[in-house]
Amino acid sequence: MVLQYRVPDLNQIFMDNKTLGKTGEDLAVRFLKRKGYTIIYRNWRCLLGEIDIVAREKDFIVFIEIKARRSLSFGPGYLAVNHRKQSKLIKLGQAYLKRYGLTESPCRIDVVSIDMPESGADFEIELIKDAFWENRT
């Protein structure tokens, strides 16, 4: 087997995952606002974990998960929201609804996937509305 080495991109060295996430969230918020979402919370936390963005769009309370990626070599961001992540988000959403007495209001979960090859360059942002449902059988 031949090992292939590649000189790492400078951006990848200087930008750690936390900053990447933060930048992604900023971009997403700007994007969502333009789409007509009203942001209620950023990084809403409870014991179960964290929801990136809680927003309101029309009648819906929307829980938004943001996935930012530097490269597509591991696939697009939205694919990283796997089954485990999905059930976690559903639980978080339910916890949110319960805490604020909103269990009777319509809600859904969206995923924002951002692909930014390097800071400052063009990035791609994709919104997946109503990305997944609770899987009851």
Place this chain on the structure above:
Amino acid sequence: MLAKINSACVPGIDACRVTVEVDIANGMPSFSIVGLPDTAIKESRDRIRSAIKNSGFDFPTKRITVNLAPADVKKEGAGFDLPIAVAILVATNTLQTEKYKDYIICGELSLNGEVKPIKGALPIALSFSKARRNKILIPFDNIQEAAIVKETDAYPAANLKEVADFLNGQVEIKPKKIDAARLFKKNSRCRLDFSDVKGQDHVKRGLEIAAAGSHNVLLIGPPGSGKSMLAKRLPTILSDMNIEESLETSKIHSVAGLLPPKKGLIAARPFRSPHHTISDCALTGGGTYPNPGEISLAHNGVLFLDELPEFKRNVLEVMRQPLEDQTITISRVAGTLTYPARFMLVAAMNPCPCGFFTDPKKECRCTPAQIQKYLSKISGPLLDRLDIHLEVPRLNYEQLTKRTETETSSQIKERVDRARGIQRQRYRKEGFLFNAFLESKELERYCQLGTEGQELLKMAILELGLSARAYDKVLKVARTIADLDAKGTLEACHISEAIGYRSLDRNLWV
């Protein structure tokens, strides 16, 4: 909001009413189906979602709960797709109408919203013919079978959009009506005829007797002697099905999803010839949710088992009880079902593994032990239920090329019809129709022997060593022969012919 739609499922061969309830509530979006659904119904969630979206409607991002009531009956099949989809449209106020309450809705959905055929449309149409609510919305491809039932109004559903528009009153769908009697007449034609078979006159005679008394037959002969050809033509000399029989048979075929799509009704007696690799469950019916098997599909017709000794032994043995009772009861975890199985059994076999044991021209190369092993596959009790044994010999050159007029099926059928009429008249107070079902008690009453006949039978028992079992069979078959002759008492000629149909019993199974 809550919506209720009437639908139906078919456990066994009779439909039962199912209410599809859909509740749509706010909260974390989800879609669940309760009420003992099987996998096909659980999967319907994905079909319904796509079908609704692709029909131009919105699929609600809400908590959707579907209940199939009664909740304790296990439901199977994809027939609930359409009622669930309609219920969702009602619950989301897409359909603002009460019209759906008059209909029983069934149908499978395709992803693009098309309605696909379901199994058991005929039983559904039949069971609601007497109900107050007797309008059914049924897939377009099933309309032929459902429209036969006069008392039920069957509306064809082509796709979800059309159904929604219809229930909203924007589109008119007319109930389809088919004249069952005319369809029945059209479908009962058959291409095969007994005059296709050259020679083998005694076999034809034997089959005529079998048809008249509904006796089970065993054909024994070397390969290529025409056993299968003869058996295939047996349904053509059986008296025509009446409309009730036809509906019974069609119902079973409808449940199995085997009704020919354009026909809608099985009017010719079914002829089923399963391959000898068949499993016992495929023959009797079975599965987690029991399906009718070959013996039920042959209801009111002929079940032909070619190469009888090649069948697995347990497969042959499971037929014993249905041959007696004319029904088969299948018990599974999902429930116990009874399917009708009134069929004539026609079995064909070679006399030995190589096939030429009784052939005068070709030498048989089987050892006696091999022949014994081959024949022993057919157990006594099963042999017991085969009243008539016929030897089908190889045809020689003259017989093959002879150009003589042979009797056509309709000529033979006339005689069969007459003999069956006599039996029906005679057994009108009994629980059976034909001589084949005579028990020893009834044999005494109905099979009065002439003095000559008595003498002959006595001699047969003494000289030929007929067993008690064979004695009963001889009497039964003789009764049928006398009926074909339109004679009241059994005469010597009837008895002697009947004894002839037991001869193989002695020659092969010693």
